[in-house]
Amino acid sequence: PTDIRQSCLTPPPGSEIISSFYGAEFGYVGVDSVLEQMRRKAMKQGFELNIMAVGQSGLGKSTLINTLFKSKVSRRSVKPDDEERIPKTIEIKSISHDIEEKGVRMKLTVIDTPGFGDQINNENCWQPIMKFINEQYEQYLQEEININRKKRIPDTRVHCCIYFIPPTGHCLRPIDIEFMRHLSKVVNIVPIIAKADTLTLEERDFFRQKIKEDLRANEIEVYPQKEFDEDAEDRVINDNIREKIPFAVVGSDQEYQVNGKRLLGRRTRWGTVEVENTAHCEFAYLRDLLIRTHMQNLKDITSSIHYEVYRVRRLNEDSVQYSPSLTPSPEYDWTGIRNMPHCLV
Amino acid sequence: MIERADSAVSSVAQRNLEGYVGFANLPNQVYRKSVKRGFEFTLMVVGESGLGKSTLINSLFLTDLYSKEYPGPSQRIKKTVQVEQSKVLVKEGGVQLTLTIVDTPGFGDAVDNSNCWQPVINYIDSKCEDFLNAESRVNRRQMPDNRVHCCLYFIAPSGHGLKPLDIEFMKRLHDKVNIIPLIAKADTMTPEECQHFKKQIMKEIQEHKIKIYEFPDTEEDEDNKLIRKIKERMPLAVVGSNVVVEVNGRKVRGRQYPWGVAEVENGEHCDFTVLRNMLIRTHMQDLKDVTNNVHYENYRSRKLAAVTCNGVDGTKNKGQLTKSPLAQMEEERREHVMKMKKMESEMEQVFEMKVKEKKQKLKDSEAELERRHEQMKRNLEAQYKELEEKRRQFEEEKVNWEAQQRLLEQQKLDVSKTMEKNKKKGKIF
Numbered sequence: 093p094t095d096i097r098q099s100c101l102t103p104p105p106g107s108e109i110i111s112s113f114y115g116a117e118f119g120y121v122g123v124d125s126v127l128e129q130m131r132r133k134a135m136k137q138g139f140e141l142n143i144m145a146v147g148q149s150g151l152g153k154s155t156l157i158n159t160l161f162k163s164k165v166s167r168r169s170v171k172p173d174d175e176e177r178i179p180k181t182i183e184i185k186s187i188s189h190d191i192e193e194k195g196v197r198m199k200l201t202v203i204d205t206p207g208f209g210d211q212i213n214n215e216n217c218w219q220p221i222m223k224f225i226n227e228q229y230e231q232y233l234q235e236e237i238n239i240n241r242k243k244r245i246p247d248t249r250v251h252c253c254i255y256f257i258p259p260t261g262h263c264l265r266p267i268d269i270e271f272m273r274h275l276s277k278v279v280n281i282v283p284i285i286a287k288a289d290t291l292t293l294e295e296r297d298f299f300r301q302k303i304k305e306d307l308r309a310n311e312i313e314v315y316p317q318k319e320f321d322e323d324a325e326d327r328v329i330n331d332n333i334r335e336k337i338p339f340a341v342v343g344s345d346q347e348y349q350v351n352g353k354r355l356l357g358r359r360t361r362w363g364t365v366e367v368e369n370t371a372h373c374e375f376a377y378l379r380d381l382l383i384r385t386h387m388q389n390l391k392d393i394t395s396s397i398h399y400e401v402y403r404v405r406r407l408n409e410d411s412v413q414y415s416p417s418l419t420p421s422p423e424y425d426w427t428g429i430r431n432m433p434h435c436l437v
Numbered sequence: 438m439i440e441r442a443d444s445a446v447s448s449v450a451q452r453n454l455e456g457y458v459g460f461a462n463l464p465n466q467v468y469r470k471s472v473k474r475g476f477e478f479t480l481m482v483v484g485e486s487g488l489g490k491s492t493l494i495n496s497l498f499l500t501d502l503y504s505k506e507y508p509g510p511s512q513r514i515k516k517t518v519q520v521e522q523s524k525v526l527v528k529e530g531g532v533q534l535t536l537t538i539v540d541t542p543g544f545g546d547a548v549d550n551s552n553c554w555q556p557v558i559n560y561i562d563s564k565c566e567d568f569l570n571a572e573s574r575v576n577r578r579q580m581p582d583n584r585v586h587c588c589l590y591f592i593a594p595s596g597h598g599l600k601p602l603d604i605e606f607m608k609r610l611h612d613k614v615n616i617i618p619l620i621a622k623a624d625t626m627t628p629e630e631c632q633h634f635k636k637q638i639m640k641e642i643q644e645h646k647i648k649i650y651e652f653p654d655t656e657e658d659e660d661n662k663l664i665r666k667i668k669e670r671m672p673l674a675v676v677g678s679n680v681v682v683e684v685n686g687r688k689v690r691g692r693q694y695p696w697g698v699a700e701v702e703n704g705e706h707c708d709f710t711v712l713r714n715m716l717i718r719t720h721m722q723d724l725k726d727v728t729n730n731v732h733y734e735n736y737r738s739r740k741l742a743a744v745t746c747n748g749v750d751g752t753k754n755k756g757q758l759t760k761s762p763l764a765q766m767e768e769e770r771r772e773h774v775m776k777m778k779k780m781e782s783e784m785e786q787v788f789e790m791k792v793k794e795k796k797q798k799l800k801d802s803e804a805e806l807e808r809r810h811e812q813m814k815r816n817l818e819a820q821y822k823e824l825e826e827k828r829r830q831f832e833e834e835k836v837n838w839e840a841q842q843r844l845l846e847q848q849k850l851d852v853s854k855t856m857e858k859n860k861k862k863g864k865i866f
Contacts, residue, residue, distance in 0.1 A: 150595020212602050213549045258593070259625075260487020267548045290594075290625045292692055360627050361705050363697025371695050 138197035140247050141387060142228075144279075145202065146221065146271070147256025148209040151286040156254075156343035157202050159356060159367060160379055161191060183207055184224050203250065209267050218271045225250050225278050229402040236403075249399060251390045252315070252382065253279045256286040257303065257338060261295050264306040272312045278398055280315040280390055282382070283307075288340035288373050289358065289365045296340045303338055314338075316386070320393055333381060339374040342367055475533035477582050478721060479564075481614070482538065483557060483606070484591025485545040488621035493589075493677035494538055496690065496701060497713055500525060501679070518543040518553045520560040539585060545602055554606045561585050561613050565736040573762075586728045587650070587716070588614045591621040592672065596630050598637045607647045613732055615650040615724055617716075618642070623674030623707045624692060624699040631674050638672055652715075653723060667715060673708035676701055 145153040186203040203224075208217055228249045235245045253275060257268055272281055283303070288296060307314065314337065316330040344367050347354045356367040367375050382390070482490045495501055522539045539560070544553055564583045571580045588610065592603055607616055618638065623631060642649060649671075652664045678701045682693045691700040700706050716724075745765075 148595070150593070150597045210600060212605060213551045215549050217548075258487070259622075260485075262487045265486075265546055270548060287594075287625050289694070290622050292694060358627055360624070360697070360699070362699050363694065365694075365696050369695075 142201040144253040151256040158345040159343040255283045259290045263302045283338040285340040339378045341375045342373040479537040481588040488591040496677040594625045611648040618672040620674040676707040
């Protein structure tokens with residue numbers, strides 16, 4: 093508490109002196125202490141993050157989620173079931189946890205999609221998932237347009253969808269392309285190469301190039317989307333990330349002793365794969381992206397762009413006349429959205 | 438000691454020889470003959486793309502079936518399942534092996550994979566049918582054996598269990614071909630995960646009553662021990678590679694990772710050596726025998742039973758499952774003749790219809806012509822009448838004019854006559 097007050101009263105080193113209207117040029121006003129106030133408020137309120145993991149069964153989704161948050165937060169850990177069969181239809185299971193670190197509380201919701209892409213006929217396997225995402229938007233919208241609405245609307249919108257690509261090493265499969273094409277318009281998709289310890293480093297690079305080519309050929313925009321870069325600085329950072337996606341990740345929730353340290357990894361007969369070693373796999377980059385640097389950005393894009401698109405469309409459909417003030421922004425792609433009336437429940 | 442067997446049917450008396458006869462040399466003769474003839478083996482690989490099928494084939498036979506110049510089907514995702522075969526002649530120690538590898542690119546890759554096993558089934562059945570036809574021919578000198586002797590099915594290393602597609606495929610093919618399930622890209626899994634996965638797969642295979650290829654028990658105990666070890670390790674978890682890397686000073690085939698090298702031929706790392714030994718060194722002949730005696734016979738009896746029951750109606754006795762081939766041929770000939778007759782009558786009908794049509798058309802055009810002819814004639818007559826009319830008028834005028842002329846002439850004559858008369862009268866004066 094003492095240092096907070098101090099930072100409010102004395103100018104932090106290197107700060108610019110703000111000149112005010114009334115000529116008080118040689119005084120410290122303290123406008124930048126609003127950051128501190130925001131931080132305190134955020135700590136009190138806590139954060140919410142909703143992550144969805146999509147991929148065929150057996151690609152390590154649950155393990156990766158556990159690894160990301162260094163605790164057993166996935167569906168498998170909550171309800172350990174050795175005899176789990178592949179469900180006949182896609183089910184959507186969502187598990188919430190409250191986790192805390194250094195006084196910051198976070199409500200993490202992990203949405204799992206067992207059964208995706210596992211059947212013999214996988215036509216329209218993305219539809220239940222689209223429906224779910226739109227339902228979350230719908231819930232938020234209903235809450236928003238209520239006359240008496242809550243102070244803090246509970247945010248169950250999916251902020252980020254991690255798509256697990258199986259490590260074939262060749263190229264994207266038709267089901268991957270179809271899924272990402274439909275869903276990149278409603279949610280932020282982060283594609284990753286799952287079980288990357290199958291591929292050697294050269295194979296990984298080749299696979300990554302092929303995936304990027306396929307994404308470009310099919311005009312699929314994954315996170316971070318080029319059109320949402322706010323300024324040059326953002327663009328530089330995001331370009332860096334765009335070079336490296338999709339990340340080749342390995343997940344593990346077991347610790348082994350390596351060189352005297354206890355590390356998360358996978359032990360095979362010819363060596364131990366270290367999860368956090370960037371020479372072995374790119375899990376650290378993914379974790380940094382999702383949690384340490386871009387978490388707020390993910391939430392912002394979801395609420396200000398994806399949700400707004402949904403909202404505009406819904407309100408347009410409700411109103412009988414087409415009101416020109418609700419024209420959607422021209423650069424956003426509407427054709428795909430207009431053709432999906434069945435997604436509205 | 439010589440014992441006469443009283444019941445000569447059931448038991449064969451065992452006799453001891455009193456000297457070296459020499460028929461112990463028979464296996465050598467068979468061996469020499471087989472070596473001269475050469476061997477054939479057809480291997481089919483089935484699995485989703487990206488599971489390392491091409492690499493494994495290259496590793497097994499130490500050749501580059503799929504090399505950079507002839508890229509395998511892995512580089513392109515197909516829209517439909519295709520069946521491709523490639524033949525390779527391998528020679529080793531004077532023994533020739535014609536190896537045919539059948540690949541199935543596009544299997545399990547589409548979004549909707551229903552019936553993706555159908556092209557595979559069709560291929561296997563067509564090869565069996567070729568062999569059946571070759572066997573039934575009169576001249577059987579050359580019978581190439583293209584039947585699929587073994588099918589390697591690649592299971593993706595998910596770590597959980599079999600996928601619905603795997604189960605469907607194996608259920609449909611286990612009585613047509615020898616299936617050997619393999620766990621592909623086994624370097625994905627730790628040893629514990631691998632064990633767990635294998636157990637899970639075997640459990641599911643037994644649950645769904647899938648008959649995979651079983652290793653036969655031999656009489657020798659040592660071999661049995663080996664076989665039992667192999668059975669425990671089923672399904673085999675394999676890793677394929679043709680890249681040579683250096684490990685601790687020795688050169689091995691393996692895959693280089695930042696954390697170590699997964700050796701292909703190391704029994705601790707994967708079951709590749711087991712697969713190779715089993716497939717090539719010990720059980721190749723057995724696979725061919727099982728294909729010939731079990732799968733092919735199944736196909737043959739099914740096919741022949743279907744043929745005889747097909748063209749037969751309810752009145753004929755169904756107990757006759759085996760007809761002599763002559764009767765069969767006679768029936769076929771009769772059918773053929775009937776078919777020809779039917780076709781002929783059909784063609785005649787069509788011909789007649791066409792002729793009628795043409796006639797009708799001709800009649801129509803004839804009528805049309807007549808009509809026009811009539812019309813023209815009428816036109817002509819009308820014109821003629823007009824002309825006649827005009828002529829008549831003209832004639833009338835002419836007659837009038839002539840009459841007038843004559844009158845005039847008469848008058849002139851009269852005048853001249855009177856003048857003459859006057860003249861004459863005058864002269865008389």
